[in-house]
Amino acid sequence: MNTKLLKLILKHITIGGLLILLVFIFSVFKIPCLFRFITGLPCPSCGMTRSFLSLLSFDFAASFAYHPLLIPALITIFIALHINVNEFKLNKRFCNVYFILFAIIFFIVYLVRLILGILP
Secondary structure: OOHHHHHHHHHHHHHHHHHHHHHHHHHHOOOOOHHHHHHOOOOOOOOHHHHHHHHHOOOHHHHHHHOOOHHHHHHHHHHHHHOOOHHHOOOHHHHHHHHHHHHHHHHHHHHHHHHHOOOO
16 A cells, blocks of 8 residues: 555544544533633534534535534645645645635634524
8 A cells, every 4th residue: 555645544544533532522521612611602613513413414404504614614624634645736825825715704704603693
């Protein structure tokens, strides 16, 4: 097996494992959202987990209602994990502009949802 491919697979397994461990720790110790705990406000990613679970159930309307930026967030995560993988030939300048635009849009959507009171 190609060593680059093996390293990429190990990277995905490691990141996935760490995320699962983090969710497990938060669940077992009943740790609330740290952002909400500190600020008293819902976090910008509030509803992402429920949105993802709805997407897995093919309930696209509920997924969008929980958080409208789930799909762009998943694309952003994919790009971030693969920006240095030569086989994908991603333009780093384009990726950086995409990351900045996504962050701005994410913040704007958060503010609109906060002002309108439509956070889940």
